[in-house]
Amino acid sequence: MTPAASQFKKNATALTADLRHRALIRTALKKYEVVRDDKVSRFQNWQSARQSAAEIKWDAVNHLDTHLVEFARNLEARGTQVHWASNAAQAREIIIGIIQERKAHSIIKSKVMTGEEIHLNDALEKAGFEVVESDLGEYIVQLRHEAPYHFVFPAMHLTRGEISDLFSKELGTAPTDSPEELTMIARRVLRDKYITADIGISGANFGIAETGMISITENEGNARLTCALPKVHIALMGIEKILPKLEDLALFLPMLATAGAGQVMTGYNTMYGGPRQPGEADGPEAFHVVLLDNNRTQLLADAEQRDALHCIRCGGCLNVCPIYKNIGGHAYGATYQGPIGAVITPHLRGLQQWKHLSFASSLCGACTQTCPVKIDLHHHLLQSRRNAIAQKPVWWEKPLFQALAFLFNHAGLFSLGMKLGRIGQVFHPLIKNTGIDPVRAWTRSRELPKVAPQTFREWWQTRK
16 A cells, blocks of 8 residues: 555545534535535526537647647737746746746745645745735635645635634634634735735636636635736646637636536636736736646546546535545545546556545546536546556456456355355354454444345245
8 A cells, every 4th residue: 555545544534533524514515515506507508518618628638739839829929928847846946946036035825726736835935935825715724734625615624713713823813703804814914915925926727828818716806916916927827727719718717616616607707918018007027827737748648538637626526526525625635636636646646656546436426427527537537446457456356356257157156155145144243343354344334234135036936
């Protein structure tokens, strides 16, 4: 078992036993399902919208080379500096180089999933820079020295009381149970950071090839301040975020809002196409876009699972996943959690090290059914299992399945096995809590299913 798999198993075991935590997450996600379904019903035809979105992303990903060149060319035409990063280390090096060149010190950073992917905050802090997250949820987990819990709701696992205690400890504020007061506490702290920051770092929800602009979607307005007030704006964007045309946003913005947070439209949707132009009143003096590969082209080369690059990071598959609902976001130990994380993380970070994520699934298909861009998630999980075993077989699995196949193909042996099973279940309670229980892995957390007193075959013979 790899270190990542061992830690995942340890985390999952602890969190499934934490009934308070599970109840908190289930309650939050149940509320999400209600509002999401309401907003889905407002689409003229949600399934047609999903199909259209899937086809647009198919075109974007399958012609990524031409769209990226067009995107970069249009950005550079307005004075933007475009950087190409093959991996995480190169992306960190580029960003730190820009900051050092500007002789900057303080950095304000809006929500950047790719930043979490390349461990950008750690690298910047080690290089001697102050980095402050401006998204409220991200700021809360930063104060707790934690990774985001969820794509859309980074601090979903915390109660108001826990956030109040955190602010009292870290910021010296008075305890409060009011969400509005907690928000204002963070706002007072962050306003000064916006004004004094030398560098603003953002992500990008979409990159529009036709116009050479990035689109950022948010509910708080913090990204607008992050991008507009500092003299330098750096946007870190995965290369798969490309959309071919500006008109594509007419579908993707409401779809992202509906699938991600159960909204008709997210509060703030902003386009950024370059540094401050002549005659403009605000905006950064310099704009840099860092395009991150980090093994995405490796996934692009996999025709079977390529559509995982269609993901728009709405978090919808996390919200419906029964595994995520029980173990939460931190158990995964990866930037991208839930079903989509189980599919793409092995591509981004190594199949053998992260193959356990594809086995942590019920294969119920809820993720595929809810995905707004129709990624075939639950089949990809099966394909990842197959690929992992084919690449590095487990020596005992093949003979085990051969033995089972032999048993299932011989009716007499199968019938004998059923009779022995009925006898075994009589004695099982006597050995259930001992170290010799052969099915202890199952019975530690659930009841062993009872063997039927009569099989269908036996019943059918009586009918004759």
